[in-house]
Structures are given as C-alpha cells and as structure tokens.
Amino acid sequence: MKITEVISHVLQYELPEELGYSQQYYARRTAHLVEVRTDEGISGWGECFGPGNVAVANKTIVEKVIQPMVLGCDPLDRDVIWHNVYNLLRDHGQKGMPIQALSGVDIALWDLSGKIAGMPISKLIGGAHRDRVAVYGYGMMLRREDMPSLTSRFSDEATSIRAAGFVATKMKVGLGPADDIKLATAVRKGVGDDFPFMVDANHCYTTSDAFRVGRALDELDAYWFEEPIAPEDLDGYRELRAGLKLNISGGEAEFTRWGWRHLLEGRCVDIAQPEVCALGGISEYLKVLALAHAHFTPVINHVWGSAIAVATNLQLLAAMPPMPGGLHPREPMLEFDTTDNRFRDDLLMEPLNIQQQVASNGGYVNIPDGPGLGVEPDREFIRKYTLDV
Numbered sequence: 001m002k003i004t005e006v007i008s009h010v011l012q013y014e015l016p017e018e019l020g021y022s023q024q025y026y027a028r029r030t031a032h033l034v035e036v037r038t039d040e041g042i043s044g045w046g047e048c049f050g051p052g053n054v055a056v057a058n059k060t061i062v063e064k065v066i067q068p069m070v071l072g073c074d075p076l077d078r079d080v081i082w083h084n085v086y087n088l089l090r091d092h093g094q095k096g097m098p099i100q101a102l103s104g105v106d107i108a109l110w111d112l113s114g115k116i117a118g119m120p121i122s123k124l125i126g127g128a129h130r131d132r133v134a135v136y137g138y139g140m141m142l143r144r145e146d147m148p149s150l151t152s153r154f155s156d157e158a159t160s161i162r163a164a165g166f167v168a169t170k171m172k173v174g175l176g177p178a179d180d181i182k183l184a185t186a187v188r189k190g191v192g193d194d195f196p197f198m199v200d201a202n203h204c205y206t207t208s209d210a211f212r213v214g215r216a217l218d219e220l221d222a223y224w225f226e227e228p229i230a231p232e233d234l235d236g237y238r239e240l241r242a243g244l245k246l247n248i249s250g251g252e253a254e255f256t257r258w259g260w261r262h263l264l265e266g267r268c269v270d271i272a273q274p275e276v277c278a279l280g281g282i283s284e285y286l287k288v289l290a291l292a293h294a295h296f297t298p299v300i301n302h303v304w305g306s307a308i309a310v311a312t313n314l315q316l317l318a319a320m321p322p323m324p325g326g327l328h329p330r331e332p333m334l335e336f337d338t339t340d341n342r343f344r345d346d347l348l349m350e351p352l353n354i355q356q357q358v359a360s361n362g363g364y365v366n367i368p369d370g371p372g373l374g375v376e377p378d379r380e381f382i383r384k385y386t387l388d389v
C-alpha cells in the first residue's frame with residue numbers, strides 16, 4: 001500500500017457566544033483534520049492542534065511541505081516516515097507549527113495502520129489496560145463580564161458540571177491574582193467540599209503571583225494548578241512544585257521527546273499533560289509517555305479539538321499502563337471541554353455521545369474498539385464547515 005495524497009481539512013464556525021482564557025477571547029471554533037489517502041482507497045484521519053489562523057498555516061505545512069516527503073511511502077512505516085520528516089524539518093522548527101503539522105499526519109498513519117490490521121490503535125500499541133475511562137469536564141471560561149456576574153456564573157457552571165456526571169471539573173483564571181482567587185472560591189462553593197476541581201492559568205502569572213494564587217488554591221484544596229507560568233520557565237515550575245501542596249501540571253505547549261526530557265528531568269511537574277495532536281503525534285507521544293513514566297510522573301493527556309482528537313486520546317488512554325501499578329491504581333482521566341463544539345459532537349458518522357455516556361455511566365465513557373481510531377468522520381459535515389483557504 002502506498003500513500004497517494006495528504007489533505008488538510010480546516011473547519012470553522014462562529015461560536016454562539018465568545019469564550020475566553022487568560023490569553024484571549026475568541027468567537028470562532030476551528031478544527032484541522034488531516035486525511036492520508038492510499039492507492040487502495042482506504043483513508044486515515046488525524047488532527048493537528050492549533051486554532052484559527054495557526055490551522056491555516058499548518059495546512060500549508062501539511063500539504064506543501066510534508067506531503068511531498070511522504071507520497072509513495074508505505075503507511076505502515078510510521079516510525080520511518082516520522083524520522084524522515086522530522087530530520088528534514090529540524091532545521092526549520094523543533095517545536096510549534098511544524099511539529100503540530102507532523103502530529104496530524106502521524107495520527108492518520110496510525111489510523112490507517114489499524115484499519116489495515118483490522119484492530120484498534122490501542123491493540124497496535126500493546127493492548128487495552130481498560131475499556132472505559134473517567135471523564136472530567138472543563139468549563140468556566142472567561143467572558144467580558146463584571147466580577148459579580150463572573151463569580152455567580154462560575155459557581156453555577158461548576159454545580160451543573162458536577163450534576164452532569166463528570167468526575168471532576170476545571171476552571172480558567174486570568175484576571176489577576178486577587179480576582180482569580182475569588183473565582184476559584186466561587187467554584188469550590190459551586191462544586192461542594194468533596195469534589196475535585198482544577199485551575200488552568202494558561203501561563204498568565206509570574207512565579208510570585210503564581211505562589212499567591214497557589215497558596216489560596218492549597219487552602220481551597222484544589223487538585224491541580226495547570227500551566228501557572230510560561231512553559232519556558234522550568235526553574236519557576238520547579239520552585240512552585242517544591243513550595244505548594246497542590247499538584248503542578250503542564251506540558252501541553254511542549255514538543256517531542258527532546259523538549260519533554262528537560263521538563264521531566266527538571267522535576268518540573270507533578271502531572272504531565274502531553275498534547276498528542278501537537279507534540280509529534282502518536283509515535284512521539286508513546287516516547288514521551290515512556291519518558292514520563294521513567295521519571296515516575298503520572299500522565300493525564302491534554303485533550304482539545306474535534307472528535308478525531310477525542311478518539312485518538314481514547315485509544316491512548318486505553319493503552320496507558322497504570323503508574324504506579326496496584327490493585328486499585330490511580331487511573332487516567334479524559335479531559336472534556338463542556339463548551340459548544342460541533343466538531344466534536346456532530347463530526348462523526350456515529351457520534352461518541354460523551355455527555356450522554358457520562359450522565360448514564362457514572363462519569364465514564366467507553367473506548368471505541370473498531371479498527372484504527374474506531375471512528376469515521378462524515379464527509380458531508382466536513383464539506384459544510386470547510387474553510388475556503
């Protein structure tokens with residue numbers, strides 16, 4: 001079998017309401033799907049992390065830079081293809097968009113490999129440690145509201161995410177330490193004392209501000225503090241991890257085994273959050289996972305994007321060994337964005353129905369066991385939302 005075409009589908013729609021995190025407000029949702037076609041008529045699907053115009057730029061890298069490197073290759077030669085492409089891109093970007101672009105292509109090759117073998121990706125990796133996974137729901141995005149309405153909305157949203165069946169919840173911050181502490185207090189009030197909640201700063205603080213917020217989060221018994229500071233500031237991460245009680249998490253903006261090596265060797269995070277659609281795809285994710293476990297660092301994947309990204313992560317979560325093992329080991333969770341996302345809910349021929357499963361299965365979702373990713377996108381839906389670029 002030979003690769004005949006690599007196509008990027010950039011999808012976009014206007015959100016019903018603007019959403020925000022500590023870096024920006026945004027009004028459109030974008031997804032970047034990669035389709036690898038073969039001479040035997042089978043296609044594999046992948047996804048590249050990167051919103052808005054980043055997806056448009058990544059499409060050019062996928063189609064104009066990577067595609068010519070892989071045409072005619074056997075899609076089963078995933079690791080050979082990965083290293084050939086990486087070696088040619090290395091001089092032009094060892095992090096960021098070239099690696100995001102490679103990620104989508106690599107995931108599509110894994111989907112193809114599973115379809116060729118007639119088995120799910122989890123089986124290709126080495127087997128499923130679990131057939132279902134618990135789901136945490138994130139919400140509580142920033143909006144252009146005043147503090148009284150933000151705090152009451154955060155509290156209400158936290159209550160409703162718990163009521164929807166999720167096993168934990170995650171909020172955004174980013175207004176500055178004093179207001180962020182008020183928002184976290186509102187979320188604790190909304191979920192009650194006995195429910196885990198996490199706080200995602202999207203690297204908006206200095207280390208000293210992160211300490212101020214982190215000490216308040218310790219008092220509120222928050223479970224983890226995500227990307228408190230800039231991902232480049234490894235010394236800051238190490239200091240926060242040593243000085244705060246709650247878990248420090250991060251890594252969604254880190255790439256490849258070589259980037260992750262420094263984060264892990266530096267003992268910078270309690271919980272590693274690799275993003276498979278950005279760090280180099282499934283081939284590279286597996287190396288990062290091994291590296292994390294070699295440093296006894298638990299992994300809870302960062303998940304963002306369409307149903308293709310969610311399905312990819314479900315396969316990886318199935319195949320993730322417990323770390324450490326035990327009779328009742330600490331299990332991974334699926335990250336799930338509770339805000340409006342048609343590309344996740346309506347993209348597939350047979351939808352994953354995460355919210356419905358969470359509501360009826362005590363916070364758990366089943367892992368698809370069909371070949372490859374175990375899901376197939378609806379081409380009519382893709383046509384309808386494809387951005388003309």
Ligand code: CA
Pocket residue numbers: 200202226227252
């Ligand atoms: Ca995050």
